[in-house]
Amino acid sequence: MNEIDAVVYSMGPSEFLGVNEPDKWCVDAVGGRDKPFMRIHTGGATGLSAAQAGFHHVAAGLFDAVLVVGADKVRECKDSQQVLNTIWDPLYERQFGLTTITMAAFQAVRHMHLYGTKEEQMALVAVRSWGNALNNPVAHLKGHITVDDVMMSPYYCWPVKKYDMCPSSAGGAAIVIVSGKKAMKLSTRPAWIRGCGEVANTVFLGDQMGGRAQMDFADSDVLAMAATAAYRQAGIRNPVKEIQVAELYAPFTVCELSMVEALGFCRKGESGRLNEEGFFNMNGEIAVNPSGGTLCANAIAITALARVCDGALQVMGKAPPKMQVKNVRNAVCTGEGGSFQFHAVMVLSADYY
Amino acid sequence: MNDGMTLRGGWNVEYNYAVGTTGKKFFDALIEKKIIAPKCSKCGLVMLPPRSFCERCFVPAEEWVEVGREGTIQAFTIVPVKFESLPEPPYAIAYVLLDGADTALVNFIRKVDLSDLGAAAKKLSIGKRVRVVFEKRRKGTINDFHYELIETGQARRQRSKK
Amino acid sequence: MSHRVAILGVGMTKIEGAKKDQKLDDMVFEASSKALADASVTREGIDSVVISGCDELDGRCISSMLLAMPAGAYLKDEIKVTDEGCYGVILAAMRLMTGLFDLSLVISWCKTSEAPVSDVMRMRWDPFYHRGFGMNHITSTALMAGVYKSQYGIPMDIPARVVVKNRKNGARNPNAHLQRPIKLSEVRSSPVVSWPLRALDCAPESDGACALVLASARKARELKRDPVWLAGFGWATDSYYLGGRDLSKLRSLGIAAGMAYGMARIKNPLKEIDIAEISDFSSYHELMVYEGLGFCRPGRAQDLIKEGLTDMEGVLPVNPSGGLLSSNPFTASGLFRVCEAYLQVKGNAENHQVQGVKRALAHGSSGFCAQGNAVFILSR
Numbered sequence: 001m002n003e004i005d006a007v008v009y010s011m012g013p014s015e016f017l018g019v020n021e022p023d024k025w026c027v028d029a030v031g032g033r034d035k036p037f038m039r040i041h042t043g044g045a046t047g048l049s050a051a052q053a054g055f056h057h058v059a060a061g062l063f064d065a066v067l068v069v070g071a072d073k074v075r076e077c078k079d080s081q082q083v084l085n086t087i088w089d090p091l092y093e094r095q096f097g098l099t100t101i102t103m104a105a106f107q108a109v110r111h112m113h114l115y116g117t118k119e120e121q122m123a124l125v126a127v128r129s130w131g132n133a134l135n136n137p138v139a140h141l142k143g144h145i146t147v148d149d150v151m152m153s154p155y156y157c158w159p160v161k162k163y164d165m166c167p168s169s170a171g172g173a174a175i176v177i178v179s180g181k182k183a184m185k186l187s188t189r190p191a192w193i194r195g196c197g198e199v200a201n202t203v204f205l206g207d208q209m210g211g212r213a214q215m216d217f218a219d220s221d222v223l224a225m226a227a228t229a230a231y232r233q234a235g236i237r238n239p240v241k242e243i244q245v246a247e248l249y250a251p252f253t254v255c256e257l258s259m260v261e262a263l264g265f266c267r268k269g270e271s272g273r274l275n276e277e278g279f280f281n282m283n284g285e286i287a288v289n290p291s292g293g294t295l296c297a298n299a300i301a302i303t304a305l306a307r308v309c310d311g312a313l314q315v316m317g318k319a320p321p322k323m324q325v326k327n328v329r330n331a332v333c334t335g336e337g338g339s340f341q342f343h344a345v346m347v348l349s350a351d352y353y
Numbered sequence: 354m355n356d357g358m359t360l361r362g363g364w365n366v367e368y369n370y371a372v373g374t375t376g377k378k379f380f381d382a383l384i385e386k387k388i389i390a391p392k393c394s395k396c397g398l399v400m401l402p403p404r405s406f407c408e409r410c411f412v413p414a415e416e417w418v419e420v421g422r423e424g425t426i427q428a429f430t431i432v433p434v435k436f437e438s439l440p441e442p443p444y445a446i447a448y449v450l451l452d453g454a455d456t457a458l459v460n461f462i463r464k465v466d467l468s469d470l471g472a473a474a475k476k477l478s479i480g481k482r483v484r485v486v487f488e489k490r491r492k493g494t495i496n497d498f499h500y501e502l503i504e505t506g507q508a509r510r511q512r513s514k515k
Numbered sequence: 516m517s518h519r520v521a522i523l524g525v526g527m528t529k530i531e532g533a534k535k536d537q538k539l540d541d542m543v544f545e546a547s548s549k550a551l552a553d554a555s556v557t558r559e560g561i562d563s564v565v566i567s568g569c570d571e572l573d574g575r576c577i578s579s580m581l582l583a584m585p586a587g588a589y590l591k592d593e594i595k596v597t598d599e600g601c602y603g604v605i606l607a608a609m610r611l612m613t614g615l616f617d618l619s620l621v622i623s624w625c626k627t628s629e630a631p632v633s634d635v636m637r638m639r640w641d642p643f644y645h646r647g648f649g650m651n652h653i654t655s656t657a658l659m660a661g662v663y664k665s666q667y668g669i670p671m672d673i674p675a676r677v678v679v680k681n682r683k684n685g686a687r688n689p690n691a692h693l694q695r696p697i698k699l700s701e702v703r704s705s706p707v708v709s710w711p712l713r714a715l716d717c718a719p720e721s722d723g724a725c726a727l728v729l730a731s732a733r734k735a736r737e738l739k740r741d742p743v744w745l746a747g748f749g750w751a752t753d754s755y756y757l758g759g760r761d762l763s764k765l766r767s768l769g770i771a772a773g774m775a776y777g778m779a780r781i782k783n784p785l786k787e788i789d790i791a792e793i794s795d796f797s798s799y800h801e802l803m804v805y806e807g808l809g810f811c812r813p814g815r816a817q818d819l820i821k822e823g824l825t826d827m828e829g830v831l832p833v834n835p836s837g838g839l840l841s842s843n844p845f846t847a848s849g850l851f852r853v854c855e856a857y858l859q860v861k862g863n864a865e866n867h868q869v870q871g872v873k874r875a876l877a878h879g880s881s882g883f884c885a886q887g888n889a890v891f892i893l894s895r
């Protein structure tokens with residue numbers, strides 16, 4: 001802890017935990033006392049935003065070693081969707097029982113409408129994630145499930161079913177970001193932060209459908225913008241060829257289909273079919289969520305930070321044996337927050353240049 | 354009530370959200386059975402829910418226009434399960450692009466048989482026309498109206514009238 | 516600093532008790548529009564938006580969802596830091612210093628009139644060991660004031676004079692919430708709210724939003740501006756558990772100030788700083804801040820007050836704007852301090868301008884008993 005110069009605390013909505021500004025409570029537990037300490041909160045994107053903030057601490061030239069850390073216990077509240085209803089506007093939106101599940105349903109019906117995506121194609125995302133999670137000792141949910149299991153699971157908000165959704169989890173995560181000089185001393189194979197991007201969209205879903213929408217709610221176009229920035233910094237021209245692993249903050253199956261399109265892994269509307277062809281499997285073109293991802297564990301405040309952890313482990317070759325993808329040079333990690341409006345991207349690389 | 358491993362506690366914090374002059378104007382119009390929307394002075398975007406500025410042009414939106422009482426479904430869902438403190442299931446909600454507005458507005462969509470989810474989802478598909486139905490007693494809140502489907506024959510009749 | 520950071524402009528709403536004519540986003544839009552206008556830049560040119568607020572006071576569990584857009588972040592790189600607005604300046608400055616960004620908008624807001632502040636503060640305590648005692652922001656500040664008072668034997672007139680000074684200054688600031696100057700006798704006779712604090716010893720609760728435009732040195736040069744420079748900044752936090760802290764001192768403020776002074780190469784703050792805008796949650800707190808900032812030795816802040824050194828006419832005027840004792844939009848208060856310090860260095864503070872300000876200090880604070888502190892040095 002003496003070598004840590006500053007701490008960034010990754011904490012999303014505090015209402016699940018039932019303690020306001022829990023960062024202040026946890027200062028002592030993360031060794032923040034007497035140090036520069038700040039909390040980042042961008043909803044579900046929090047962990048990735050916090051990792052970026054930690055990167056900015058070091059890249060600004062102010063610090064040599066920064067700890068980015070957080071923890072969450074989403075299950076300590078009675079019903080997380082009761083809390084998540086209060087992310088919506090009290091004058092115009094809350095009254096209609098909006099939650100994050102309704103939001104996913106709206107994205108799903110639009111993806112189905114625009115691209116003919118099938119419920120079964122979304123279900124397959126869950127099947128793959130649960131299977132991958134079997135290799136991840138810290139995943140919350142895991143198992144051999146089938147498309148039928150997903151299809152037979154109860155609807156929560158049509159067309160979103162139980163197995164299309166992430167769980168409410170408890171967990172913590174941390175990363176240490178150090179300057180290049182220090183990294184060379186400490187490790188022979190660190191994960192280099194090569195690119196960052198984060199873009200905000202309007203909160204209003206209704207601005208992104210029909211009328212004069214500048215982008216469609218079915219698509220994660222702001223993720224594409226954030227990825228473009230991160231890829232440019234990282235020198236990535238052809239993501240399919242150059243990226244081997246994607247750890248995505250996709251809390252619902254439809255989100256993942258939308259996101260892989262935005263990340264340039266395929267064209268809009270193609271993800272459902274490519275997913276069926278195994279394109280995103282462990283041994284596919286790009287392994288998407290080898291960890292099982294957000295569908296298998298969602299301790300909201302740190303889920304996106306866990307994506308960075310898992311991406312870094314892959315790049316460093318330190319993932320659990322069966323979870324490790326071979327020859328990973330680049331991994332892309334994402335976070336998504338708010339009304340699917342905040343998208344953050346980080347490209348991690350085994351190569352300094 | 355403690356089991357030794359957990360401690361029960363509540364939140365119970367209440368707020369008074371300021372509506373602001375823009376919100377008040379919109380809600381006052383609802384009482385008069387009108388849906389009005391601010392229009393961007395630069396790009397002309399007609400925005401619902403109402404806001405005092407255009408996010409895209411970053412200029413105040415001071416002009417108001419009345420939008421139509423019919424519109425098109427842009428997205429919908431049906432909720433068959435009960436969540437703590439949220440409406441009693443089943444219910445359907447939809448984003449509807451009202452005629453004359455440029456952004457869709459969410460509300461309940463009522464009078465649809467929700468007993469069979471698959472059948473209900475077919476009825477509510479994107480592109481279907483709905484009408485605004487005002488409540489008898491209006492209080493100047495977003496619940497002063499809801500949407501109802503316009504049955505196909507009916508829609509054709511009404512459109513030909515125009 | 517290797518990469519310097521410039522401040523090009525600020526925007527502030529009037530600070531009031533209850534802004535009912537503005538929804539939260541209306542208020543934020545006003546502040547960000549004013550800052551862009553003051554800096555003579557447009558939203559298009561901004562490449563980094565840093566916003567800061569407190570969800571629990573906003574009554575929205577991800578309040579940046581609504582407020583990112585009035586902060587000008589539509590399709591922009593945007594990030595949110597909690598809870599005190601001035602932390603936004605720190606994060607934005609670091610982002611500019613990386614060389615990845617050039618022009619940043621920093622925004623914070625607070626509408627205490629919409630929130631039950633005391634309940635929200637009570638819920639900051641952990642449910643196991645502290646919450647049961649009903650401690651809120653006032654009582655915890657009083658706890659600290661009580662320790663400080665008895666440690667150094669502070670006569671009652673001293674904190675009262677702090678209140679009189681700040682309220683007198685606030686009366687000259689058209690933006691302030693409380694604009695009526697008050698007399699020593701009024702402070703003395705106001706009711707005790709939590710010993711030793713009397714009602715007038717405590718900051719009010721206000722509504723307001725403010726914003727700043729920051730730029731990289733490169734961008735400031737390119738735009739041919741005569742900016743105010745962010746010459747230094749520092750921040751630090753203390754323990755959550757009050758039992759392990761010496762409540763007569765603001766330990767983390769000392770560390771934050773040390774970092775900021777080091778960056779700005781300040782050795783003798785009392786001499787080298789021309790004005791300070793500090794977060795005075797109570798009159799006693801202002802005294803403790805003097806000591807944390809190294810304006811004097813521990814326990815001697817009372818001398819600065821006795822000798823009038825921090826009056827408008829003194830060697831180091833503190834809170835020419837009236838400070839928090841005149842206006843307190845809670846978690847935005849620290850960012851308001853940075854805005855006010857900017858106005859002083861720029862010479863734009865009108866009626867509450869101090870003459871010849873070359874270097875100003877701004878201070879923000881958050882958490883129970885000022886757990887976290889941040890210090891900024893602005894200079895010509």
Ligand SMILES: [Zn+2]
Pocket residue numbers: 393394395396397398407408409410411
């Ligand atoms: Zn416009």
